[in-house]
Amino acid sequence: MSVTESAIATSPVLSLVQPVRQTHIVDVGANPIDGDPPYRDMLQAGLCRVTGFEPQPDALRELQRRKGPHETYLPDALGDGGTHTLRVAVASGMTSLFRPDANRLRLFNGFTEWGEIREEVPVGTRRLDDVESVDVLDLLKIDVQGAELMVFRGARRKLAQAVAIHTEVSFVPLYENQPVFGDVDRELRQQGFIPHAFAAVKLWPIAPAVFGGDFRRPRRQLLEADVVYVRDFGHCESMTDEQLKQLALIAHHVYGSTDLAYHCLVVLAARNVTAPDAPARYVAALG
Secondary structure, three states, X not given: OOOOHHHHHOOOOHHHHOOOOOXXXXXXXXXXXXXXXXXXXXXXXXXXXXXXXXXXXXXHHHHHHHOOOOEXXXXXXXXXXXXEEEEEEXXXXXXXXXXXXXXXXXXXXXXXXHOOEEEEEEEEEEOHHHOOOOOOOOEEEEOOOOOHHHHHHOOHHHHOOOOEEEXXXXXXXXXXXXXXXXXXXXXXXXXXXXXXXXXXXXEOOEOOOOEOOEOOOOOOOEEEEEEEEEEOHHHHHHOOHHHHHHHHHHHHHOOOOHHHHHHHHHHHHHOOOOOOOHHHHHHHHHO
């Protein structure tokens, strides 16, 4: 699928890099409970297409109701290809393949109630590498309540093409045997990615402290974060021209990382893939 002329007009990057295809974003655990996704503006501008996965029926119905022409949503639970138990929690954002750790939930205001299991459902998972409808992906956005590492290990072939991953990581595990930040970081570095940015950091008050009558108001305790990983641009020689083009687009339109987009343009210009003045034209367009 190609981009439209109107989409080109909205992007200071697209006309400079001229990618072979439209950017493809895969959203695993696409539940809209947390509001707009980080790629919203890129999607609304017609600069990408999205394939989302959401096994919770209510959340999937809402995604289907809201979706635009460049969005596809599927009911699959992604993982390692095995059969697991989906623990459906009172708060849908706490639903997980992992069992909540009652001792840890008690440490943080609200989580004991939100993490209460109301139903356990056997669910067969699929490896992302086995999903035929996902041919190539550029950005993987994932939030699956502790099962991120399982998904990454079942997606190594397709992630070899990707240039960015937006993942939730936990510093204090809320589920039994849940992989934490160090486990995820090790896996993604082994797959050729490096940390780029903290898109969001969640602090939470330690129970039973309540400040100013707001049980959510934190002090210093880290709970979890959304971390953006990008393909290691310290070794651009291992990246194809198309990967550099896609990274420039995602860096600019999703994360506002204009320095990374500029770096990609410099490398592409050095390869004679873009015009020699493409980096300078990009900076000028930024104003």
